[in-house]
Amino acid sequence: MADLPPLRDVIARHGLRASKALGQNFLLDEQLLGRIAAIPGDFAGASVFEVGPGPGGLTRAALKAGARVTAVEMDRRCIPALEELGAAFPGQLTIIEGDAMKVDARLAAGDGAHILANLPYNVGTHLLVGWLSAEWKPWWASLTLMFQQEVAERIVAPVGSEAYGRLAVLSQWRTEAKIAMKVHRSAFTPPPKVMSAVVHITPADAPEGVKLSTLERVTAAAFGQRRKMLRQSLKGLPGALDALEELRIDPQRRAETLCVEEYVAIARLLG
Numbered sequence: 001m002a003d004l005p006p007l008r009d010v011i012a013r014h015g016l017r018a019s020k021a022l023g024q025n026f027l028l029d030e031q032l033l034g035r036i037a038a039i040p041g042d043f044a045g046a047s048v049f050e051v052g053p054g055p056g057g058l059t060r061a062a063l064k065a066g067a068r069v070t071a072v073e074m075d076r077r078c079i080p081a082l083e084e085l086g087a088a089f090p091g092q093l094t095i096i097e098g099d100a101m102k103v104d105a106r107l108a109a110g111d112g113a114h115i116l117a118n119l120p121y122n123v124g125t126h127l128l129v130g131w132l133s134a135e136w137k138p139w140w141a142s143l144t145l146m147f148q149q150e151v152a153e154r155i156v157a158p159v160g161s162e163a164y165g166r167l168a169v170l171s172q173w174r175t176e177a178k179i180a181m182k183v184h185r186s187a188f189t190p191p192p193k194v195m196s197a198v199v200h201i202t203p204a205d206a207p208e209g210v211k212l213s214t215l216e217r218v219t220a221a222a223f224g225q226r227r228k229m230l231r232q233s234l235k236g237l238p239g240a241l242d243a244l245e246e247l248r249i250d251p252q253r254r255a256e257t258l259c260v261e262e263y264v265a266i267a268r269l270l271g
């Protein structure tokens with residue numbers, strides 16, 4: 001591997017002025033990038049699917065750690081910078097120019113890939129929901145995703161907390177999800193308005209006899225009226241009130257007091 005130029009130089013040489021429309025806030029601190037790329041574990045020989053590499057900070061950290069990386073970037077201006085990076089790590093980097101929402105990540109990166117991304121919030125949550133909805137156990141080995149801190153907290157939220165809702169249940173019912181690192185806004189160029197955090201998610205066994213679509217219907221109804229008692233919020237869902245009774249869940253409780261396992265149990269009874 002040749003010596004790599006500092007990321008600041010790469011950005012200047014390729015004229016990669018951050019675009020607001022593309023949600024670009026770049027990470028330039030190589031030590032920090034190395035720590036993020038180390039979150040999933042040893043990357044030597046691993047396959048990584050990276051979304052939104054931009055000038056390639058996280059990409060180079062993953063390549064240095066020995067990963068084979070497939071990176072999808074929709075900003076054409078970044079492609080020459082990424083190609084240079086690929087030349088410094090022969091055979092390790094595949095670049096796809098395009099919209100990650102339209103790319104088949106499984107086909108591009110292969111089964112067992114680790115997913116890595118620092119993305120604009122709306123794209124990130126959309127892709128996260130897609131990856132969490134995969135056939136289980138999923139094709140991916142882990143997700144390491146940068147979010148604004150408020151979204152990260154909704155993903156890992158414990159029962160009873162203000163951030164606990166549909167995203168927490170969807171994220172946690174068959175995974176281990178945790179905040180691996182908080183990242184100060186000043187670490188980004190330009191700095192965003194809010195703090196960020198890296199969420200690390202690994203697949204766990206799916207509870208038996210539960211359909212994702214049913215679980216989603218239950219949580220949508222419950223959290224759709226989160227201030228109401230369950231007997232009110234779930235009454236439009238056929239069989240839900242009987243399920244509460246069978247499970248001895250007090251129908252006067254509210255959505256945020258039911259733990260993930262209780263939602264899973266309700267969905268199981270609804271079939």
Ligand SMILES: C[S@@+](CC[C@H](N)C(=O)[O-])C[C@H]1O[C@@H](n2cnc3c(N)ncnc32)[C@H](O)[C@@H]1O
Pocket residue numbers: 022023024025026027028051052053054055056057058072073074075078098099100101117118119120123
């Ligand atoms: C927050 S920047 C992060 C760049 C780089 N990974 C870093 O950490 O410095 C987000 C990147 O995602 C890219 N991006 C935004 N939407 C995308 C999409 N739908 N598909 C692929 N890339 C996208 C942007 O062009 C930008 O390079």
